[in-house]
Amino acid sequence: MPGVTFLRGDLVELxxxxxxxxxxxxxxxxxPRIRRYLGTADPLNRTQKRERIESLDDAEELQFVIAVDGEPVGSIxxxxxxxxxxTTELGYMIDPDHWGEGYATDAVSQACRxxxxxxxxxxxxASVYETNPASRRVLEKAxxxxxxxxxDEAFVEGDRVDLHRYGLLAEEWFEG
Incomplete structure (x- = not known):
């Protein structure tokens, strides 16, 4: 059973x-299609992820599942x-089976709101690897x-890559 919707966008709910x-x-x-864009190279099992989720009660961060019609398609x-x-830093990932459907852009917009x-x-x-132009477009559209x-800030799949730093100010968001 899916959890309770906290934020609702045009395409997704968080x-x-x-x-x-x-x-x-x-x-x-x-x-591997997602991991190459994350700041980690270590495998993660369900138990480790569950422990991480349980620790969120004490953490100073806000994490959401991105869902479409109640089915998870990513996280933000x-x-x-x-x-x-x-200030705060934004991070997100979408299941590759759902890339290109506008879910990341809608989720980023809702998280910023x-x-x-x-x-x-x-x-x-937000920070994005040079090798991830789709994520850069998501941020720019938002x-x-x-x-x-x-x-050469990051080491990804055997290569040094540039890291692009993006920002959105509240006044820009309210004016947009």
């Missing part, structure tokens, strides 16, 4: 992650919120601006 989502989320992280989170600065309109953050940032590029 709901809090639950322990029952552990298998789905571990599958996403372990999928606002990480490392800095209440003093009013929540961050700015309900949590009163001043800025949401209103983010590229703020910088860290040369």
């Amino acid at each position: 709901r809090p992650i639950e322990c029952d989502d552990a298998a789905f989320l571990a599958g996403l992280v372990n999928d 989170g606002l990480y490392e919120p800095n209440e003093t600065w009013g 929540y961050a700015f309109a309900e949590r009163r953050f001043e800025k949401v940032s 209103g983010f601006t590229e703020e910088g590029r860290l040369r």
Whole structure:
């Protein structure tokens, strides 16, 4: 049974992650099509993911399952919120079987709406590998601006790659 919808967009709904989502989320992280865009190379099993989900109660981050008609298609989170600065970092992943359907863009838009309109953050940032142009397009469609590029910052599938840093300010979101 799917969890309760917390945010609803045009295409997706966002709901809090639950322990029952552990298998789905571990599958996403372990999928080589997704893993090459994440900041981790370590495998993750259901038990480890369940333990991570259980620790979210104590963590200062907000994570959601992205669902379509109640079925999970990805996850999104606002990480490392800095209440003093009013900033947070966005991260997301979509099941490759659902790439290109607009789900990531809708989820990013909903997460930003929540961050700015309900949590009163001043800025949401995101980092994307050079090798992930689709994710860069998602951020740009959602209103983010590229703020910088860290040369050879990451090591992905045997190669050094640049990391692009994006940001969206609350005033830009409200004006958009």
